[in-house]
Amino acid sequence: MSTTPQGPGLLDERGCLTASGLATVVRAPVGKAPDELAVHLASCVRCQERLLATGREQERVPRARPQTWRNLLLVLMALLAGLVALGMTLAILNGR
Numbered sequence: 001m002s003t004t005p006q007g008p009g010l011l012d013e014r015g016c017l018t019a020s021g022l023a024t025v026v027r028a029p030v031g032k033a034p035d036e037l038a039v040h041l042a043s044c045v046r047c048q049e050r051l052l053a054t055g056r057e058q059e060r061v062p063r064a065r066p067q068t069w070r071n072l073l074l075v076l077m078a079l080l081a082g083l084v085a086l087g088m089t090l091a092i093l094n095g096r
């Protein structure tokens with residue numbers, strides 16, 4: 001009866017995307033999402049907002065962690081460079 005190829009559980013009774021439906025759209029390459037999901041997304045503000053919310057959460061988590069480590073490493077390198085410069089200055093002053 002149904003001609004849609006995707007598995008069950010992508011749309012709920014109301015026709016809105018389920019969690020796995022949203023995941024399918026997020027994972028699909030641009031323009032390659034299943035037609036039924038794409039058509040519903042184009043007309044449903046609620047699902048658009050849910051999709052944007054999942055996209056934001058997925059972007060935030062991987063970006064925040066490496067930057068924290070990079071900043072910490074930069075601070076430590078600057079501190080180390082300052083200590084080396086101080087040590088060299090003291091050595092020069094004592095040697096005189």
Ligand SMILES: [Zn+2]
Pocket residue numbers: 015016017040044045046047
């Ligand atoms: Zn919807």
